[in-house]
Amino acid sequence: MKNNSSKKNFKSGFVSIIGRPNVGKSTLMNSLVGEKIAIMSDKPQTTRNQIRAIYNDDEMQIVFMDTPGIQKPQNRLGDYMLKVSHSSMRDTDVILFVVDDSKSIGKKDSDIIETLKTNKSKKILAINKIDKLSKEELMVLINMYSKIGIFDEIVPVSALKGTNNDTLIKVLAKYMEAGPLYFPVDMITDQPEKVLVSEIIREKLLMYTDQEIPHGIAVDIEAMKKRKDKDIIDISAVIYCERESHKKIIIGSQGRKIKGIGKAAREELEMILGSKIFLELWVKVKENWRDRENYIRSFGYEDK
Template identity: 40%
Template sequence: MTDEMQEFDPFEGMSDDELDAMADDAAQAEDARPAGEPGFRSGFVALVGRPNAGKSTLMNACMGTKVAITSPVAQTTRRRMLGVVRREGVQIVFVDTPGLHKPQDSLGSELNKSALAEFKDVDVLCFLVDVSKPIGRGDAWVAERVAKASAKRILVLTKADLASSEMVNEQLEAARALCDFDDEIVVSAARGFNVEGFISLVSSYLPDGPQWFPDGVSTDASDEMIVAEFVREALLLRTREEVPHSIGVLCDSMERRRGTLVIHATIYVEREGQKGIIIGKRGEMIKHVGIDARRNLEAIFGCKVFLELDVRVKSHWREDVREIRRLGYAADE
């Protein structure tokens, strides 16, 4: 057991009874889904784990396009997002979840609730572990919840490109001790290593089922949600220190005008000093954020985008569940 495992405290903001109950529901839930088509397999696959384990990067790699934002900042993912992957005779609905962590505020507690809720009603739980970092008590805490789920359990060691073969073997042994897994795989989503192997492995555990999403639909995210997320990603990649965790983004409006998508979004921070950092000297920072986000949005929507950004201060919004809900970061009721 590492020092990190010994020093990790119980999660704040949520009682163990509350968290355990969410995981226990998975084992007791009745399957009320429609009957499947003979010979066609489909199902829901949740990607779970600690922050920065590589969940969003792996889902993007499986889809072959970017639908979930990524950054080196912990807790980048704040919303549950579905990504649909199709192969011959198979439809996989990946569920990207917020990283499970020790929350410091109401926002963190809501993110944990959102992630744990996905343990229910999925066919496969993929427990992602960063192979380049020592396994700690946080991983053990997640594994305890994974072990209680009724879904098939797959151990996924990520970021294999950052580790030696010796490190990979050591992490495999340590991770195997956390939980009884039905299968395991080592991947590097950034390098494309074993991504197709991962898709094939997951597919083998799916039951016969219907096509949950029609052809041409790759995600359940609304256009407004996509805008807000990619503006936030641009901010995460441009800012440092405490600013990223204080940022919330809301897409206020979208309108097509003569082939151009005109978008207005508001960036929320908690202090005037953070607002100044985001705007930057002579507005340079917000200008670059807008350029970065616009490029991604033009690639996603396939048209020219005009993006207007405002920055507002909303003190302590991360402690206000109403504001968390308004920004779309709250767990579903």
């Protein structure tokens, strides 16, 4: 793809993807840019930081910002995540509000809508998971959200299947303005490599552990170095949890679970990084780290 940012009609802008937990925001962002940028899980609050993914074509650049699901905080980490989401809504050209196939507007969605009413950015509603809806059910939802009167456009999508991705990109393009190329055309995210590695490991932890445990897990990359004269990257990572009982569950009987987590993470990292990976995982306990400011910051959850 050529660098067309000097073209007279080149457009660019920022799109903040918001919504309550578990509606498919990260899946939608990954689908729109055609690459896995944000980790995905069926467990709520998977996304903790703002994650940027960059869409490029010959006419424009869209910088998508995936944000933590908006809900009432339960701890200091939750406070930070809510702050990230609200900050993203202030610093954007377009807000892409994602809802799912729920047949009615619940309290969490209603609270977000109330916040959006005072926001001056353009607002696009994406109704996700339409593969689970009949045409009649979808029309009911579209009419229901249309009556609220704050959305510039409503686009039904299926993030999992990529349904209407092109339509959504065309709609967003209408609200991009003449602007520069914010990132190089071959760049798909501004995440540092270590952050990407820690997030992939955390994704596998989400897959392998029960509902209660994932919320209290953090991953810290202690060392990451490519070997001299060999196509091998050595990675040493520490998995932090909040209880000894959680540590035992993560490790599993005879270390089987941690081995499975490590194997799954290593295989995906080898595909992403294009090198052989030697991955060493450790599990440590930091009690109530989500309510301790120093730990929250040390794990990378801090205001930029």
